[in-house]
Amino acid sequence: MDRATGHVFESDADTMVRTKISNSTMPQIYEAVWASSGNEFVARYLKEDGGIIQTFYGRLSTSTPLEGYFLPANLREISVASNTLGYLDPTRPGVLMRSDIDGTDRSVVANLYTDEWLVQQVSPTKVLVGTKPSGTLGGDLYLLDVSNGSKRKIIRDVLGLTGIANTDATWVFASAQERGGIVSALYSVVDNRFVNLGLSTLSDKCVWGEKDRSFVYCAVPTTVRQGTYPDDWYQGLVTFEDRLWKIGVQDGMTDLVLDPSIEEGVDMDMTKLDISTDDSKIIFINKSDSSLWVLDLK
Numbered sequence: 001m002d003r004a005t006g007h008v009f010e011s012d013a014d015t016m017v018r019t020k021i022s023n024s025t026m027p028q029i030y031e032a033v034w035a036s037s038g039n040e041f042v043a044r045y046l047k048e049d050g051g052i053i054q055t056f057y058g059r060l061s062t063s064t065p066l067e068g069y070f071l072p073a074n075l076r077e078i079s080v081a082s083n084t085l086g087y088l089d090p091t092r093p094g095v096l097m098r099s100d101i102d103g104t105d106r107s108v109v110a111n112l113y114t115d116e117w118l119v120q121q122v123s124p125t126k127v128l129v130g131t132k133p134s135g136t137l138g139g140d141l142y143l144l145d146v147s148n149g150s151k152r153k154i155i156r157d158v159l160g161l162t163g164i165a166n167t168d169a170t171w172v173f174a175s176a177q178e179r180g181g182i183v184s185a186l187y188s189v190v191d192n193r194f195v196n197l198g199l200s201t202l203s204d205k206c207v208w209g210e211k212d213r214s215f216v217y218c219a220v221p222t223t224v225r226q227g228t229y230p231d232d233w234y235q236g237l238v239t240f241e242d243r244l245w246k247i248g249v250q251d252g253m254t255d256l257v258l259d260p261s262i263e264e265g266v267d268m269d270m271t272k273l274d275i276s277t278d279d280s281k282i283i284f285i286n287k288s289d290s291s292l293w294v295l296d297l298k
Contacts, residue, residue: 033080035101036277042071042078042085042101057102071103079121081167086121088112096129098146110144110151118162126169135160135177135228143169143189154189160229163187166208166216171249173216175203180226186216186249195252199245202230207273207282214249217257217282219270239288241267244295258295268293 032043039060047054055075058068074090080101086109089095094113098121099106109127120128125147131139139161143152155161160177172187182202186195199220206218221240232238244258260268269287276282282295 031078033078035080036082040083040101042080044075044078059102076115077117077119079119079127081121081123084121084124086119086127088115088117088119096127096144098124098127107146109146120164122165122169123167126165128163128165128169128172130161130163133160133162133230135231139176141172141174143172154192155187160231162203162230164203164206164208165189166213166249167210168213170213171208171216173203173206173208173218173247175201175230177229180228181224182221182229184218186247186252188249195249197247197252197254199247199254200224201242202233204230204233205242205270205273207275209279210275210277211279216247216249217244217273217275218247219244219268219273219284239269242270244270244282257297 029043029045032041034041041058043056043058045054046052053074055071055073055078056068057071058066060066072090076088076090078085078087083101085099085101087097089097093115095111096109096119097106098109112129116132117129118132122128125145127144127146128141129144130141133139136159138157138159140153140157141155141161141163143154143165144150154172155163155174158176161174163172163174165172170189172189173184174187175182175184182200184197184200186197188195199218201218201220206216209215209217219242221242225238227238233240241261243256246255246257260266267288270284271287273282273284280296280298282297284293285291286293
């Protein structure tokens with residue numbers, strides 16, 4: 001989706017040939033999340049006055065133009081897994097909601113009491129929520145189970161804590177600040193244990209395998225200068241030169257997948273990693289110039 005116009009393009013991951021499939025205009029899109037089907041999405045943008053976040057549900061079809069409608073204004077922290085949308089209710093602070101991606105079949109997941117949370121809809125029934133991270137504040141991670149209403153604190157009171165869970169919510173890749181740098185670990189939800197890693201990066205730079213959920217792919221900085229993390233990276237005060245690694249959950253063993261400086265002749269600060277359903281391709285954005293990249297893993 002083009003950020004300036006909201007026009008939707010389809011690109012062949014092998015040939016990179018791009019085809020416009022919708023020319024409906026939605027200016028200044030700053031976030032779009034897609035259902036696993038690839039033909040439904042939720043896009044967010046600020047109204048012209050800058051005071052209201054508009055959220056639009058769209059459905060693409062080969063036979064008709066873009067169809068859709070607006071969801072409630074000012075939805076916060078949206079996240080999609082399969083066809084399920086997780087978000088913070090804009091009218092009730094701290095109330096975590098779930099619905100189908102089109103906004104139907106809504107239900108309350110939990111009351112978190114404040115809006116200072118990040119939300120990852122891990123699966124239709126599992127949600128990972130974490131306090132908004134700062135290297136100056138202790139943070140917590142909770143795993144919520146919609147099917148039985150349980151709420152489990154899995155990591156607590158860690159500076160700069162962020163995390164992402166694999167799609168069956170059995171493992172979490174967690175990162176935090178430590179002595180002015182970054183420390184990373186894998187956490188087993190089932191066994192309540194940590195696997196220490198020889199690599200350190202932010203969880204924002206990682207994506208779990210879809211087909212094989214025992215591996216996580218992470219862009220790892222070659223060097224990390226002293227700072228406050230993840231704040232300095234979020235604010236653009238520091239940039240990284242990353243290499244992409246594949247990490248196994250059972251033993252933390254690592255394999256180098258890509259060194260962009262050698263293979264592409266360019267330094268990359270990778271973010272917003274995503275992976276194909278068969279684990280054959282990784283898509284990411286180079287934060288340094290907002291360029292979109294596709295890596296063939298086969």
